[in-house]
Amino acid sequence: xxxxxxxxxxxxxxxxxxxxxxxxxxxxxxxxxxxxxxxxxxxxxxxxxxxxxxxxxxxxxxxxxxxxxxxxxxxxxxxxxxxxxxxxxxxxxxxxxxxxxxxxxxxxxxxxxxxxxxxxxxxxxxxxxxxxxxxxxxxxxxxx
Numbered sequence: 001x002x003x004x005x006x007x008x009x010x011x012x013x014x015x016x017x018x019x020x021x022x023x024x025x026x027x028x029x030x031x032x033x034x035x036x037x038x039x040x041x042x043x044x045x046x047x048x049x050x051x052x053x054x055x056x057x058x059x060x061x062x063x064x065x066x067x068x069x070x071x072x073x074x075x076x077x078x079x080x081x082x083x084x085x086x087x088x089x090x091x092x093x094x095x096x097x098x099x100x101x102x103x104x105x106x107x108x109x110x111x112x113x114x115x116x117x118x119x120x121x122x123x124x125x126x127x128x129x130x131x132x133x134x135x136x137x138x139x140x141x142x143x144x
Contacts, residue, residue, distance in 0.1 A: 003070075003074055004071070004074045004075065007067050007070040007074055008067075008080035009072060010067045011054055011062070011064060011068055011070075011071055014060050014061075014063035014064040014066075014067055015060075015064045017056060017060035017063075018057060018060035018061050018064050018095075018099075019128060020056070020060075021052055021053070021056050021057035021060060021100065022095065022098065022102070022128040023056070023105070023125065023128055023129070025049060025050065025052055025053060025057065025102050026102065026105075026121045026124055026125035027121075027141050028045060028049050028052070028123040029049070029105060029109065029114075029116075030118045030121040030122055030125070031045065031050065032045035032046075032109055032114075033114060033116065033117065033118045034123060038132045042112075045091055045109070046109060047105050049109060050106065050110070051108055053102070053103060057099065057102075059098055061096065061109050064092075065092075065096075068092070071132060072085070077083055082142070082143040082144075083138065083143055083144055084138050084141075084143055085142075086133075087138045087143075088135055088138050088139055091131045091134050091138070092131075093133065094131060095128060095131050098124075098127055098128065098131075105121075120140075
């Protein structure tokens with residue numbers, strides 16, 4: 001069995017799932033922050049946000065990292081010297097930090113203490129897209 005291709009496939013599936021969550025959760029935050037005088041709707045958003053984060057985003061992030069490390073292991077850890085891989089890992093690290101920032105925002109919504117505007121959530125919704133574009137170009141073109 002070709003473990004490299006297996007790990008690569010599972011890595012891509014995990015990353016796609018993780019990115020879907022990173023793009024959708026801030027959109028839910030936009031709608032949640034626009035909700036006023038409707039406690040039932042706010043509770044629905046809290047439930048949706050929590051489930052998305054805990055049951056899709058967290059496992060997808062963990063699996064993305066796991067299969068990414070297994071991929072690096074399968075090509076050899078000495079490949080860490082390549083610029084393209086270093087750049088990818090830096091961008092993935094920033095996406096991971098962004099992931100935990102979204103968790104902080106989620107906790108604020110759960111505690112009814114969100115201080116950000118819908119415009120703020122619309123703006124941060126673009127962050128994962130920019131990193132995704134950067135990661136794809138770095139991986140495909142593999143600059144030295």
